Amino acid sequence: GGHLPQPPRSVRALSPEPGALARTLARDPSADPKPEPTPHTPGARRPSPDPRPSPRAGVRGPGPGVAAARLHGAPAASAGTRTLSPAPGRRALDALDPAPWPWHPRPAPERSAAGRWPARRGAMDGDEIPEEEFRAVSLLLEHARSEEIDKRLQACKQLERIARALGAERTREELIPFMEQGADDEEEILVAIAEQIAKLAAFLAPHGGAEGLLLPLESFAQIEEGGVRAAVVAAVAAVAETFDVAKTREHLYPMVTRLGAKEWLPCRLTASCLLPIGCAELTPAQRAEYLGLFLSLCGDDAVMVRRMAASNFGSFVRAAAAAAAPGSAELSELKAKVLPQFKALGGDEMDSVRIHICEAAVSLAEGLDRAAVVEQVLPVAVQLSREGKWRVRWSTAVHLPALCAAVGPDTADNTLVPAGTALLNDPEAEVRAAAVANAGALLKTLGRAAAAEAVLPNLLGLAEDPSTHVRLALGTCLSGLAPALGASATAEHLLPVLLALLRDEETDVRLAVLGSLEPLQEVLGVRLLGDSILPSVLGLTTDAKWRVRLAVVSALPLLARQLASDKFTPEILDICMKMLVDPVFSIRKATVDLLAEIIGVCTTSGSTTAAAWVLDRLKQMAEEPAYEPRLTAAMALEALCKPNPKVDEVDPVDLRTDAVPPLLKLARDPIPNVRIAVARALGYVFGAGVGRGLGLDGGLKNSQESDDGMEDIDDMEGIQDCLGRLASDGDPDVVYFAKKALNTKEAGEA
DSSP, X not given: OOOOOXXXXXXXXXXXXXXXXXXXXXXXXXGSOOOOOOOOOTTSOOOOSSXXXXXXXXXXXXXXXXXXHHHTXXXXXXXXXXXXXXXXXXXXXXXXXXXXXXXXXXXXOOOOTTSOOOEEEOSSTTOEEEXXXXXXXXXXXXXXXXXXXXXXXXXXXXXXXHHHHHOHHHIIIIIHHHHHTTTTSOHHHHHHHHHHHHHHHHHHTTTSOGGGGHHHHHHHTTOSOHHHHHHHHHHHHHHHHTOOHHHIIIIIHHHHHHHXXXXXXXXXXXXXXXXXXXXXXXXXHHHHHHHHHHHHHHTOSSHHHXXXXXXXXXXXXXXXXXXXXXXXXXXXXXXXXXXXHHHHHHTOSOHHHHTTHHHHHHHHHHHSOHHXXXXXXXXXXXXXXXXXXXXXHHHHHHHHHHHHHHHOHHHHHHHTHHHHHHHHTOSSHHHHHHHHHTHHHHHHHSOHHHIIIIXXXXXXXXXXXXXXXXXXHHHHHTGGGHHHHOHHHIIIIIHHHHHHHHTOSSHHHHHHHHTTOHHHHHHHOHHHHHHHHHHHHHHHTTOSSHHHHHHHHHHHHHHHHHHOSTTTHHHHHHHHHHHHTOSSHHHHHHHHHHHHHHHHHHHHTTOSSHHHHHHHHHHHHHTOSSHHHHHHHHHHHHHHHSOXXXXXXXXXXXXXXXXXXXXXXXXXXXXXXXXXXXXXXXXXXXXXXHHHTOOOOTTTTTOOOGGGTOOOOOTTHHHHHHHHHHHTOSSHHHHHHHHHHXXXXXXXXX
């Protein structure tokens, strides 16, 4: 009854009449005009830097649609009669061999009764390839040859799909050469291909030939764009994971050494990143050559190469030290050659090189013996902490805690703690903020006494720092210092600073303190924390910034878990009620969402009246003349009726029973949004009663208070009658939720 799908447009265009395809493919390519060079435009091909001669050089690719014609079994031209690409920049399967594609032409099949095309026999072990997949891959191949960059990008992002359709053999023979010759394409195309190569490694590894993926990656490693080289490094790492020792030595090692020996700058940059990969699987002689190559890159004339080598200094030394046997001559040679180069990089004239040295010091401290680290590594780190360039000092502040952990507290107390103290008082705010943010890790590494004496006074003095970034970092990390300092030092030193930061003029600082109070409860205990923190939190409920008030609401469950007791529970619930009448809807909604959890926490802590007290306040709000309190009350009652795993401590039957009377009264509210919330809430109650066989008794059965508007109800019938009335409401949204509630059999489905 329907039209059969047509073949791709390019296939139809190739054969307008019988014999046209044969005449096209038989044309002498030397007679075709050669395209004039054109200036580079986005989407067009660029000349490849330092191109490697390819065994396929000089072979022209097929014209438009030939790849799809092969898919459908059209005759293929020989290597000497292939037509020229019609324009510069013609992409994708231009470089493929003229071997026939794995599918052959056949009449268009009939669709099955289920509307699907019959499966075709694929290229791998007799796999069945559905017709839809066949046509999708055909379209991807056409897109790969397109002049439009978006289409090429779409096709290159699905190279793994194409490879699985072709099979492992044809992927090795055709698809990999195609990728290798695409090094002149746009950056995003090359990044996509490199990302797909990382996936193709896992596909090819069981069938063999994954080492062929290094060929296109070596071509891409010569590209100037840093994003492409980063993708190449990640892809090489993925491919190397599939190699055994023999393949690493036979294929990865020669590629890295070739790149490192080239004069083209991007090649050496990529080699600096690739040297740590697979280093442990090489022979000692190969590792020695790697070491010599790496040291030459560290002393390269180009600043970019030295910077890249410095950024990979630690990873290379760690890999080389792990591969060498302890106490071996190889390890001694490594130490003798690496440490002088480390000092040289630490004194490099460019701060963009020196900025990476402290990170390298951490790796050296982890991989070398203690004596060498103390004598030759730590002095360089201390020197970097006194650098004239603030970026170098910032990097030192970031990595100083890890360096202290690597050398141990005894060595750090004498050498690195003074450097950390100096960084806390650095003239640059960025350096002080980085030192403060990492102070917690530094204090955990040091002994408690040393931390309290050396670091803590300088740290707490930053509470009045003129920079907001420094105070923000202090407010974020200060509570985390409590376990390292103990209860006495926390109460004496940290608590006053925290209270001062809660009153800070900057909103972000107050928010940071509110979000980091949890460690204090474990150290200080409930009463001391409540007496000191809760009054400050109560003051923030009237803060002019609504984000601060929202942060108070978000902290309420945490405060309830920490402070809930006979003394503090009423104050916490009173904060909830204040937030329920806040003028900002987001704050009211956040309070509604957390109300059931807060009641559950308070009940767990021993309060027997928390739920009743909240329901009484909600009933009062339901009688307010303004619609906003009534809407908030209806939403809060809905939240209490909703099944909530965090409120297991509260009897859900009792909670819903007490919530029904005000809901029935709000069902006649003139505001549709209120009635919608009532319909949803009654749906939870009704669904729970029907699904679980619950009888609503007690307050519901005996509720005969007709003088205040309460409905006389008899078990579930009153709720069902109310929902039936709402189902015939004049507002369509109310009708929808009421009918949905009536059809609900489980409370969670309403």
